[in-house]
Amino acid sequence: MDACIACDVREGGASHALAPELIERNAQDFVVVEFSWSQRSFPIGSGQSLATRLLDSVSRTCSYHGVKKGSPRLREGIAVPLVHISLRAGKPESYRQAIFDAIYRAMRETLDVPEGDQFMTITEHDGANFRYGKAFGVDRSQDVVYIQITVFDTRTAAQKGALFRRIAELLGDSPGVRPEDVFINVLDSAKENWSVGHGAQFA
Numbered sequence: 001m002d003a004c005i006a007c008d009v010r011e012g013g014a015s016h017a018l019a020p021e022l023i024e025r026n027a028q029d030f031v032v033v034e035f036s037w038s039q040r041s042f043p044i045g046s047g048q049s050l051a052t053r054l055l056d057s058v059s060r061t062c063s064y065h066g067v068k069k070g071s072p073r074l075r076e077g078i079a080v081p082l083v084h085i086s087l088r089a090g091k092p093e094s095y096r097q098a099i100f101d102a103i104y105r106a107m108r109e110t111l112d113v114p115e116g117d118q119f120m121t122i123t124e125h126d127g128a129n130f131r132y133g134k135a136f137g138v139d140r141s142q143d144v145v146y147i148q149i150t151v152f153d154t155r156t157a158a159q160k161g162a163l164f165r166r167i168a169e170l171l172g173d174s175p176g177v178r179p180e181d182v183f184i185n186v187l188d189s190a191k192e193n194w195s196v197g198h199g200a201q202f203a
Contacts, residue, residue, distance in 0.1 A: 019037035080194065081107055082119050086146040095174060095175040096122050102170035103147065110162040132183075144181040145171070151190035160186050 083103060087096075100120055107113040132144045147167065164184050171177040191202040 014123040098175035106166040
């Protein structure tokens with residue numbers, strides 16, 4: 001089986017020969033594994049399945065280069081937001097989707113959130129299960145939208161402030177939420193508190 005390893009281009013690394021995998025590590029530290037082999041490399045009737053042998057080989061090589069199987073790596077400072085939105089029931093789907101779009105765009109612009117990183121829910125409440133007030137001198141209405149965003153604990157106060165302003169601006173544009181009705185809370189969470197798939201913990 002023929003292969004080599006390609007180092008991170010941002011580090012100016014060169015390619016080095018390494019069998020039996022081709023591991024390409026990009027600037028975000030993702031790993032892409034490619035294989036090429038001749039039929040003679042894995043004769044028909046071998047005792048171990050081809051898939052098993054390939055996976056074992058990948059695991060050994062990734063371990064050698066410090067890549068932990070099943071442990072996602074993220075570039076420093078990435079946000080990975082989890083967003084919960086609460087509002088009074090009765091708004092049309094287009095209204096709710098516009099809220100999703102506005103918040104996602106604001107996070108993309110202010111928190112450097114990757115494209116496609118949309119982990120968001122909306123919960124609707126009837127009048128008996130939804131309260132608001134005019135504390136802090138803000139004239140809120142029954143259209144108030146509560147937004148809670150949980151992110152890695154790497155965001156600065158300036159970034160959070162920019163996020164607050166941008167969400168209010170974009171929600172005002174569409175679907176037309178008054179700035180007085182935009183209520184936002186950002187929660188900081190350490191990376192070890194997150195698992196976004198496969199039961200793997202961020203480290």
